[in-house]
Amino acid sequence: MKNAGIISVGTEIMRGKIDDTNSTFIARWLKDCGIKLKFRLSVEDEINDIVSAIKYIEECDLIILTGGLGPTKDDLTREALSKFLNKKLVFQENEWEKLKYFFNKYIKIPIADSNKQQVELIEGGEFLRNDNGTAPGMFCNVNNKIFILLPGPPKENQPMIKNYLFPKLKESGFITGDIYTRVFRLYNIGESTVADFFKDFNEEIEIGYYFTQTGWVEIHLSKFITTSDDLDKIQPIIKKAENILTDNKVFFTEDKDLSQLVLELLIKNNQTISFAESITGGNISGEFVKNPGSSKALLGSIVSYSNESKQKLLCVSEESLLKFGAVSEEVVKEMVIGLKKTIGSDICVSISGIAGPDGGTEQKPVGLVYFGFMFGDKLIVKKEIISGVRSRIIVRCINYVYVEILKWLNSK
């Protein structure tokens, strides 16, 4: 197994201004490529520190440096690698012409002389094209040890890795296949439970569990493939993984936001939607409009946060509010019926609950939530008790609503 080291260069990382997300991205990519990451390092833009870092990890087969490829005198990564390899940096006239063209076309300010250092190439190296910025990357194969320079901004280096570095590593025989990845997003389930379901899943495939801050768990199944035969062989393994999820009654989606999947299906079915939100205060509707084209399906929503607004905007009866309370089966039912009458969308959803930290009682604890759904004329009420702090309860409510709608739309 080949191994690798990453060196991220920059003051912003060393002073805690930004997280080193580049290294995280590259680490995950290396894992998917079947390459072992042995070292991750960060240093300031100081030439001796960069050279010393390269020396420290020079045993690695692949050494990736990110950042410090800009036009200023603080950008020293090229120079440091040149010093370490004891190879000259040579100005490339034809690359300079390309850079001038890029400036003229996209940046629309005159190019400065300082940009010239960006088109200096280490002897024997090759540029990696940058489709999204001015700094090209670099690829140097020195005695079968590969050194890579990548620009710092993720929107520049991520496409560069995918479109130019990966093919280059394949071409040079360092990587001998392609990465196949399938992602499942799982809702309302913990990472350890998922890992448990897969404990006997001893297939020839890399499996990773990623917990996200937005309330779902991702399973990444990835495998290095070299032929179309390999790809065929993966399909039953993916199917088996899907079956494990299905058998355990876990709801999962592909690698897209829930609200986007709902929107796509609604547009396809030519259906409309609206929400009556109490506990979530507009966040379910708000999530929906983050998707371009949401106006094709969302008619409107009502945030009935106070009892008065529930009566006024959704015709909930005062009697029900007094008798059952705002967080009750009866009230979400009246809310969703009121919404249907007022807005008249094909799908109507209501929600009421206690987000905390205050307002809970023994009978109605923090985390108690009622959901009302009207799919056409079919009315469904659901009840859940969601654990966690206020922000988590709100996120889980949003996901819960979209999961229920998706289940319904998928069953049609």
Added chain:
Amino acid sequence: MKNAGIISVGTEIMRGKIDDTNSTFIARWLKDCGIKLKFRLSVEDEINDIVSAIKYIEECDLIILTGGLGPTKDDLTREALSKFLNKKLVFQENEWEKLKYFFNKYIKIPIADSNKQQVELIEGGEFLRNDNGTAPGMFCNVNNKIFILLPGPPKENQPMIKNYLFPKLKESGFITGDIYTRVFRLYNIGESTVADFFKDFNEEIEIGYYFTQTGWVEIHLSKFITTSDDLDKIQPIIKKAENILTDNKVFFTEDKDLSQLVLELLIKNNQTISFAESITGGNISGEFVKNPGSSKALLGSIVSYSNESKQKLLCVSEESLLKFGAVSEEVVKEMVIGLKKTIGSDICVSISGIAGPDGGTEQKPVGLVYFGFMFGDKLIVKKEIISGVRSRIIVRCINYVYVEILKWLNSK
């Protein structure tokens, strides 16, 4: 100036499962303490890799290792440091009693024998108390070089750094004062513009600019202080910084979310609020309810996404919609008046705009937004053209609304 190195240990970081946010947090903290961070490293839970990493940075005055203090056989950080220092790990009976008590009281499962390694102390070292988990940290002063072990979870190590490590470093004379930090949050302004305002601000204070994903820029003014005299001396500097912002007409707040500041003022004034949202689809209202106690001020909101819902829910006239279009001064005015009539809150806000990517024209481009405010009976309409992609336009709209409300509330 003293210098430091950080080694974060763990498979999750090396496989790109999580960002190394611990090192970012510590990097920022070190900067505030006036200590230069020279190296950041990450390695797997392999004893030889950890020892080699410590050797690489052993020139540093302060060496901080995070992660790998758990009870499993993969947790090897303690052992690695013991090997590097050539000092024994010694089981601590009294710490074991404390850990058993913690398990019994908070974790409620029987303690395992494997937990014993967590209370092994390097000869001559001291424990750093963990108020939020089972793994104590460690502090070793060896010939005036300080080695620190911290547990991996941020909710455990951050309070440990603040409450135990920092005082310990002060007590041992490594740090000779306290950190004073003042944070300003700035809205609707770029990082480079802010830096420009402060280019002649040559005061004896550390100044940092942090761009956030949530649409604001933070300025951190921090200074190491040793006496109350020092603290007095800072006040005019802070005042000067505030004046620079005020003179440049930059709106800024303290280190709290805008919607939280609005909620606090509304509660103080005993005032209520409601929103009529088109372009933001519920996100302004949704932001508000993320704050505990929001029900004390928010009566309700209306998401009038379609023209029909604007007419039906907010009594916007069909004539205005036809004549001026949904994104117009006239329509936001009617929306906010309709909202006032329907919900009757003290403050009413309406918003309508074009979030894109489609739907823009030459006269009404993507990013055009109208805002309507009713503060009591006073009606104000504002117009903005916001640049950027859909998600950024929505975030900027949310901030814009809260900034305007805050300005109004602060002016009363």
